[in-house]
Amino acid sequence: MTAVTHSLYMAVRHMRNLARQPLYIMFTLVQPVIWLVLFGQLFKNIVRLPGFGAPSYVDFLTPGVVVMTVLFGAGWSGMGIIHDLDLGVMDRFLVSPVSRVALIAGRLVQLGVVAVIQSVLIVVLGLIMGARFPGGILGVVVLIVCAVLLSLPVGALSCAIALLARKEETVIGASNFILLPLTFLSSVFMAESLMPAWMQTVVRFNPVQWAADAGRMALSAHPDWGSVLARAVLLAALSVVSAWLATRAFRAYQRSV
Amino acid sequence: MAHAEALNSFESGVARPRQSAPPAIEVRDLVKTYRGGVRALDGLSFSVHAGTIFGLVGPNGAGKSTTVKILTTLSRADSGIAKVASLDVMQEPARVRLAIGCVGQKSGIDSASTGRENLTLQGRVYGLRGKELREGVAGLLERFGLAQAGDRVTRTYSGGMQRKLDVAMGLIHRPQVLFLDEPTTGLDPEARADMWREITRLANEEGITILLTTHYLEEADRLAQRLAVVDRGRVVAEGTPEDLKRGLRGDTIHMELAQSEDAERSRGVLSGLAELREIAGEGRQLHARADRGAETVPQALAALESAGIKVASITVSRPSLDDVYLRHAGRAFREADEAGAERKTT
Numbered sequence: 001m002t003a004v005t006h007s008l009y010m011a012v013r014h015m016r017n018l019a020r021q022p023l024y025i026m027f028t029l030v031q032p033v034i035w036l037v038l039f040g041q042l043f044k045n046i047v048r049l050p051g052f053g054a055p056s057y058v059d060f061l062t063p064g065v066v067v068m069t070v071l072f073g074a075g076w077s078g079m080g081i082i083h084d085l086d087l088g089v090m091d092r093f094l095v096s097p098v099s100r101v102a103l104i105a106g107r108l109v110q111l112g113v114v115a116v117i118q119s120v121l122i123v124v125l126g127l128i129m130g131a132r133f134p135g136g137i138l139g140v141v142v143l144i145v146c147a148v149l150l151s152l153p154v155g156a157l158s159c160a161i162a163l164l165a166r167k168e169e170t171v172i173g174a175s176n177f178i179l180l181p182l183t184f185l186s187s188v189f190m191a192e193s194l195m196p197a198w199m200q201t202v203v204r205f206n207p208v209q210w211a212a213d214a215g216r217m218a219l220s221a222h223p224d225w226g227s228v229l230a231r232a233v234l235l236a237a238l239s240v241v242s243a244w245l246a247t248r249a250f251r252a253y254q255r256s257v
Numbered sequence: 258m259a260h261a262e263a264l265n266s267f268e269s270g271v272a273r274p275r276q277s278a279p280p281a282i283e284v285r286d287l288v289k290t291y292r293g294g295v296r297a298l299d300g301l302s303f304s305v306h307a308g309t310i311f312g313l314v315g316p317n318g319a320g321k322s323t324t325v326k327i328l329t330t331l332s333r334a335d336s337g338i339a340k341v342a343s344l345d346v347m348q349e350p351a352r353v354r355l356a357i358g359c360v361g362q363k364s365g366i367d368s369a370s371t372g373r374e375n376l377t378l379q380g381r382v383y384g385l386r387g388k389e390l391r392e393g394v395a396g397l398l399e400r401f402g403l404a405q406a407g408d409r410v411t412r413t414y415s416g417g418m419q420r421k422l423d424v425a426m427g428l429i430h431r432p433q434v435l436f437l438d439e440p441t442t443g444l445d446p447e448a449r450a451d452m453w454r455e456i457t458r459l460a461n462e463e464g465i466t467i468l469l470t471t472h473y474l475e476e477a478d479r480l481a482q483r484l485a486v487v488d489r490g491r492v493v494a495e496g497t498p499e500d501l502k503r504g505l506r507g508d509t510i511h512m513e514l515a516q517s518e519d520a521e522r523s524r525g526v527l528s529g530l531a532e533l534r535e536i537a538g539e540g541r542q543l544h545a546r547a548d549r550g551a552e553t554v555p556q557a558l559a560a561l562e563s564a565g566i567k568v569a570s571i572t573v574s575r576p577s578l579d580d581v582y583l584r585h586a587g588r589a590f591r592e593a594d595e596a597g598a599e600r601k602t603t
């Protein structure tokens with residue numbers, strides 16, 4: 001119970017601090033617009049490839065950009081931990097009765113809220129650019145839920161890395177090193193059916209793919225809800241494991257101070 | 258366990274003289290080695306009576322912050338015993354956290370939030386709610402002269418204001434024991450005087466036990482009823498400031514020579530005087546100790562004059578904590594401080 005209330009207090013702090021950075025908010029909102037427009041133009045003709053399986057590339061790309069945007073936002077969440085460590089805020093909380101879980105979960109709540117706002121914006125923009133989603137509102141909601149479910153484990157692991165490494169460079173490096181390949185090893189930009197055989201195998205174990213796949217299925221005319229649910233459950237399980245790891249990382253941090 | 262608790266409640270329930278109450282802080286043989294082999298604490302021991310201010314004094318790298326981190330449950334000792342409010346910090350960290358307030362050496366303020374927001378969140382974490390919380394926050398802002406600035410983002414605060422807010426945050430839940438790790442480092446003289454007044458008030462009027470660390474021997478002398486001089490992870494001297502100074506027999510005589518070339522020779526001359534001990538110094542500065550400083554000055558001057566050495570100035574002082582440190586650590590405080598700072602940065 002305290003873990004929940006403490007998480008909310010922390011989330012409020014993070015949201016409030018975020019709201020005080022209008023420039024940063026602008027970047028986080030403009031960035032996905034750029035992806036959508038840029039990749040939309042760049043890969044426009046890709047749908048003509050036989051076997052791509054989508055009528056227009058914006059239809060295909062919009063859920064991909066939702067997943068990618070949320071993914072990279074989550075990868076950065078460890079930066080906030082570094083900031084708190086540098087300020088001494090983290091040490092202050094660690095000698096108070098605050099729940100350790102809340103110190104991670106508060107960030108994840110904030111991440112989720114930002115993810116929802118970004119996703120809605122991207123979907124609206126996609127619609128303006130001519131995308132059509134037969135899955136309707138329900139499909140969009142499921143897509144967003146999947147994107148948020150992806151952001152949780154990524155955000156938690158980013159926090160864990162931050163607690164262990166305590167350096168901004170490491171968090172940035174690790175997040176680029178891991179998240180870029182995961183993005184390209186998924187169907188964010190490219191239909192799975194057109195990937196080389198070995199990649200199609202690898203892709204099955206990629207959480208980014210679980211989210212992109214589930215989201216796209218939900219947006220289709222006749223979703224296979226069983227597969228969607230299976231992927232969502234995998235993401236949720238991964239979230240729990242990652243959050244547990246992140247709270248364990250506090251012990252490692254405290255052993256080093 | 259249950260037995261020990263019963264004993265505690267028994268003791269606090271009966272009015273007893275302070276001496277027999279359990280110490281608010283008890284540290285025995287603490288050892289802490291950091292990865293990389295730095296032995297930060299090497300058998301540290303001391304104890305603090307409830308309701309008093311205790312000073313932990315030492316140069317850079319002495320182990321002051323390490324001690325505070327262990328006592329406040331942030332870090333763990335390799336071995337030894339550490340108790341705060343009769344609770345073992347390693348066995349019962351959660352209960353210890355409720356009993357203590359902590360102001361770390363590094364400020365713990367969220368610079369993107371206002372003073373009021375910082376305090377409010379801190380209070381919530383300790384379970385304060387509603388009116389009690391609002392009034393507690395307003396009261397602390399008022400008391401620390403931050404009422405005007407309370408709704409400003411703390412990034413805009415001066416160093417002194419930030420430090421005050423730090424202390425206010427350590428007090429929001431009315432802790433029994435307050436840890437202050439170098440509360441006045443980096444403050445201007447005025448802000449330091451403010452802080453001293455507030456610290457004294459907390460101990461005198463609210464009965465809070467305070468453990469204070471400082472680089473400034475003078476600060477410990479002013480504030481602390483008892484203090485421990487720490488050097489290289491050990492307590493090298495402990496007692497009231499007066500005890501420690503009394504332990505040094507006599508006065509210190511400081512001399513400034515007119516020419517530094519005379520330094521070597523004047524040491525030779527002075528060591529011929531039976532009244533002078535512990536002759537030391539560098540450059541034109543010389544120090545020595547004497548049982549009756551004022552009476553020894555004319556003799557010293559005469560001896561130097563007859564050797565043809567000119568003295569620019571000479572003063573006699575009662576022993577200070579600087580002298581205490583020199584005596585127990587075998588090196589001057591400033592030297593040790595610089596050596597410690599160097600070790601830290603490399």
Ligand SMILES: Nc1ncnc2c1ncn2[C@@H]1O[C@H](COP(=O)(O)OP(=O)(O)OP(=O)(O)O)[C@@H](O)[C@H]1O
Nearest residue numbers: 256257291295297316317318319320321322323601
């Ligand atoms: N996290 C750490 N990892 C490794 N070594 C450490 C760590 N923290 C402190 N040390 C080392 O332990 C020793 C004691 O450090 P500590 O911070 O306790 O000293 P201090 O008395 O507080 O000094 P200062 O007055 O400079 O704050 C120093 O040699 C320091 O370099």
Ligand SMILES: [Mg+2]
Nearest residue numbers: 321322323362
């Ligand atoms: Mg220190």
